[in-house]
Structure formats: structure tokens, C-alpha cells
Amino acid sequence: MATQVAVRIMADAGALPEAFEFKKLLAGAKLAYRSAETTEEKRLAMALIAKLDQRYNIAVDARRRFMAP
Numbered sequence: 001m002a003t004q005v006a007v008r009i010m011a012d013a014g015a016l017p018e019a020f021e022f023k024k025l026l027a028g029a030k031l032a033y034r035s036a037e038t039t040e041e042k043r044l045a046m047a048l049i050a051k052l053d054q055r056y057n058i059a060v061d062a063r064r065r066f067m068a069p
Helices: 004-011 016-034 039-067
Strands: none
Touching: 016 039
């Protein structure tokens, strides 16, 4: 509950954690992959998904380490 309140306050202030932004970008990249028509478009979209997924996981890991007691 407290985490949800903190995230809402940060969102209202425009200061969400980096991982939230990567998650949003990742969803958009997955949508682009699903709508890709050519093999090249699919390859580029998959490369972007892999890059964003890696950055998302790094950001999540960093936040967990920072928040750990």
C-alpha cells in the first residue's frame, strides 16, 4: 500500500523510477513487433525489445538493491 502511494506521488510529480519508463517503452516495442509486416521490421523490433528488456532488468535490479535493507 505504501509503495503504491509513493509511486502515485512520484508519478504526479513527474519523477517515476527509470524502470517504469522502460516498461512503457517495452510495451510499445512489443506492439510494433506484432504489427511488423516484413522480416526486417520484425528483426529491428526484436532487437529493440531485447535492448529495452535488458535495460529494464538492470533498472529493476538497481532499484531493488537500493531499496534493500
